[in-house]
Amino acid sequence: MAKALIIGAGGVASVAVHKCVQNSEVFEEICIASRTKSKCDDLKAKLDGQGTKITTAQVDADNVEELIALINEVKPDIVMNLALPYQDLTIMDACLATKTHYMDTANYEPEDTAKFEYKWQWEYHERFKEAGITALLGSGFDPGVTGVFTAHALKHHFDEIEYIDILDCNGGDHGYPFATNFNPEINIREVSANGRYWKEGEWIETKPMEIKRVYNFEEVGEKDMYLLYHEELESLAKNVPGLKQIRFFMTFGQSYLTHLQCLENVGMTSIEPIIFEGKEIIPLQFLKAVLPDPASLGPRTKGKTNIGCIFRGKKDGQDKTYYVYNICDHEACYAEVGSQAVSYTTGVPAMIGAMLVVNGEWNKPGVYNVEEFNPDPYMDALNKWGLPWKESFNPELVD
Numbered sequence: 551m552a553k554a555l556i557i558g559a560g561g562v563a564s565v566a567v568h569k570c571v572q573n574s575e576v577f578e579e580i581c582i583a584s585r586t587k588s589k590c591d592d593l594k595a596k597l598d599g600q601g602t603k604i605t606t607a608q609v610d611a612d613n614v615e616e617l618i619a620l621i622n623e624v625k626p627d628i629v630m631n632l633a634l635p636y637q638d639l640t641i642m643d644a645c646l647a648t649k650t651h652y653m654d655t656a657n658y659e660p661e662d663t664a665k666f667e668y669k670w671q672w673e674y675h676e677r678f679k680e681a682g683i684t685a686l687l688g689s690g691f692d693p694g695v696t697g698v699f700t701a702h703a704l705k706h707h708f709d710e711i712e713y714i715d716i717l718d719c720n721g722g723d724h725g726y727p728f729a730t731n732f733n734p735e736i737n738i739r740e741v742s743a744n745g746r747y748w749k750e751g752e753w754i755e756t757k758p759m760e761i762k763r764v765y766n767f768e769e770v771g772e773k774d775m776y777l778l779y780h781e782e783l784e785s786l787a788k789n790v791p792g793l794k795q796i797r798f799f800m801t802f803g804q805s806y807l808t809h810l811q812c813l814e815n816v817g818m819t820s821i822e823p824i825i826f827e828g829k830e831i832i833p834l835q836f837l838k839a840v841l842p843d844p845a846s847l848g849p850r851t852k853g854k855t856n857i858g859c860i861f862r863g864k865k866d867g868q869d870k871t872y873y874v875y876n877i878c879d880h881e882a883c884y885a886e887v888g889s890q891a892v893s894y895t896t897g898v899p900a901m902i903g904a905m906l907v908v909n910g911e912w913n914k915p916g917v918y919n920v921e922e923f924n925p926d927p928y929m930d931a932l933n934k935w936g937l938p939w940k941e942s943f944n945p946e947l948v949d
């Protein structure tokens with residue numbers, strides 16, 4: 551029996567809250583706290599009386615003192631950070647001050663530069679270790695399940711993994727010419743940055759969307775996918791011994807790319823502040839304000855996501871290939887929790903990661919990425935809580 555403080559009340563948090571309530575045997579009590587308290591109250595109104603006691607609070611998660619006061623009042627076993635990457639360090643500071651376990655789904659990002667680096671959070675390792683508390687980093691789908699898939703492949707299928715390709719396919723259609731499936735600001739920062747992949751101990755940089763492949767995804771069909779940098783490449787390159795190459799590909803439709811290019815060309819995706827009518831604004835934040843709220847895509851999105859990892863390496867001296875993936879249906883997710891599959895595939899692993907920390911299976915003082923824990927209970931929980939995985943030993947490879 552545990553109590554969780556969930557920070558954020560957006561697309562991902564909403565799914566995680568639904569899943570904690572479904573799992574009321576573990577999550578006896580949750581407090582949902584966010585900048586806009588009415589969103590927390592709406593979730594409480596929807597889910598109250600289903601086994602988990604729910605309270606709500608207003609918090610500015612950029613403010614460490616406010617966070618410490620809230621944690622001292624709620625006294626949670628774990629803080630689930632489902633706000634934005636900008637808040638990771640303030641929430642980690644508050645967890646340290648109150649000796650409370652921490653988890654998140656995205657690495658810390660300074661507001662003024664898109665970095666996608668773990669270094670700031672990894673620097674907390676000794677302090678978390680000394681405090682006897684666990685920080686579980688990146689327990690969404692990617693990062694998150696992709697790291698667990700890697701630990702599972704290493705434990706059960708390979709002596710050595712040499713090549714990893716992470717393939718993230720969203721075959722969903724929301725009917726808008728342009729919208730993002732999760733926080734637009736973070737999404738656009740990610741896809742408008744240079745691509746990067748890791749090969750033979752070095753990072754190789756590409757222009758944004760420079761490397762394109764076509765892949766035939768089960769239950770989705772053929773899709774164009776593009777090489778991107780994604781934060782789990784950094785931790786997996788460090789945590790998988792003997793790895794020769796790791797790449798990440800994400801699918802994008804032509805309409806999305808054409809709109810994005812136009813927005814970039816006119817300067818709307820910039821994170822450099824500009825002065826507009828005497829006030830400093832960040833163009834990308836303004837763009838976010840005019841785009842559809844990702845949470846509003848739920849009822850409109852049809853189709854499936856298919857996300858997984860293709861591993862190549864050695865087992866008993868022989869070459870081996872292994873593909874493990876999950877297929878998730880947007881409409882089924884909406885019917886279950888009122889959100890589309892991109893939020894669902896992140897919110898379910900967030901609940902699972904928090905559950906494993908609080909039930910002791912993944913309680914290891916220090917700061918760790920998901921692939922540094924035993925993957926078995928997580929893999930079982932994915933099957934149980936709505937993200938069943940499939941595997942193939944003879945998949946189509948990416949050249």
Ligand code: NDP
Nearest residue numbers: 558559560561562585586611633656690691692693732733
């Ligand atoms: P949303 O924008 O839908 O929700 C973010 C929530 O955080 C909102 O409720 C927002 O409040 C709240 N928030 C923002 N700033 C603060 C603050 N200073 N204090 C308190 N609350 C704050 O984002 P998503 O739910 O789509 O994404 C949540 C996280 O999940 C992000 O970090 C994202 O990068 C990550 N993610 C990870 C994925 C993975 O697979 N690992 C995939 C998708 C997302 P308000 O309502 O007031 O704006």
